[in-house]
Amino acid sequence: MSNEPVWERPEPSGKPSPTPLSRDLIVSAAIRLADAGGLDEVSFRKVAAALNAGPMRLYGYVETKDELLDLMVDEVYGEITPPPSSAGWREGLRHVAHGIRDATKRHEWFIDLLSNRPHQGPNALTHLETTLATVRFDDIDQVLGAVGAVMAYVFGAVRGEITELRAERSSGMTEEQWQRASGPYMQRMLATGRFPTLARVMHESSDTDPAHRFEIGLGYVLDGIATRHNLAWRPAGSASEPSAQSP
Known part of the structure; x- marks a missing residue:
């Protein structure tokens, strides 16, 4: 096995073959399989079959499944557009x-691979660089703290959304159908008076869609960062942005 990262390893020299093969084709086929059936569908055998090639041919381009997963993750990172250069830290x-x-909505498996280990592909590094660069605080530790807080929220919130979608598919019931089915039990439990706050949630909370809930939670995190560092909100394109102040 090569010690050279897959990102820097040259592909095999082209050989005459009725079935063209490249690292890009392999990654694209693996992503299609994962999009259709999840990460369990990604194997060298299935990817090779999708490309009408023998599995052994793939090893010249990708040596392990972990490398293939890393390449898939990096491809999705490449779909995420960087913030506009004029944007302030909040925007x-x-x-x-x-x-x-949005990327995870297109590729549900992406969230399963985001926190298992650091990603060092070229698209992942570009994503990280542009994300950090948008937070123009003087102290780099404050930059890391702000970005880390937002990413922790994003990963958790998105994972929750995907988990709900998967549960809905596995049960065969929509969220509304599940609520109707569990309604009588919940009503009996709330009637005991032991769960007054949950009762308020059931009877008073707004039925917002996932995108709205995501934005509300994100706003709380961003407001917290602003409050901690005494930052005033400024619209995108402002001439200047205040530096973070130590709390």
Whole structure:
């Protein structure tokens, strides 16, 4: 096995073959399989079959499944557009947050691979660089703290959304159908008076859609960062942006 990262390893020299093969084709086929059936569908055998090639041919381009997963993740990172250069820290981080959520809506498996280990592909590094660069605080530790807080929220919120979607598919019931089915039990439990706050949630909370709930939670995190560093909100394109002040 090569010690050279897959990003820097040259592909095999082209050989005459009725079935063209490249690293890009392999990654694209793997992503299609994962999009259709999840990460369990990604194997060298299935990817090779999708490309009408023998599995052994793939090893010249990708040596392990972990490498293939890394390449897939990096491809999705490449779909996330960077924040506009004129954006302030708040607008920039909101842009990144929604970009990650949108990418995960297209590729549900993406969230399963985001926190297992650091990603060092060229697209992942570019994504990280542009995300950090949008937070123009003087102290780099404050930059890392702000970005880390937003990413922790994003990963958790998006994972929750995807988990709900998967549960809905596995049960065969929509959220509304599940609520109707569990309604009588919940009504009996709330009637005991032991759960007054949950009763308020059931009877008073707004039925917002997932995108709205995501934006509300993101706003709380961004407001918290602003409050901690005594930052005033400024619209995108402001001439200047205040530096973070130590709390």
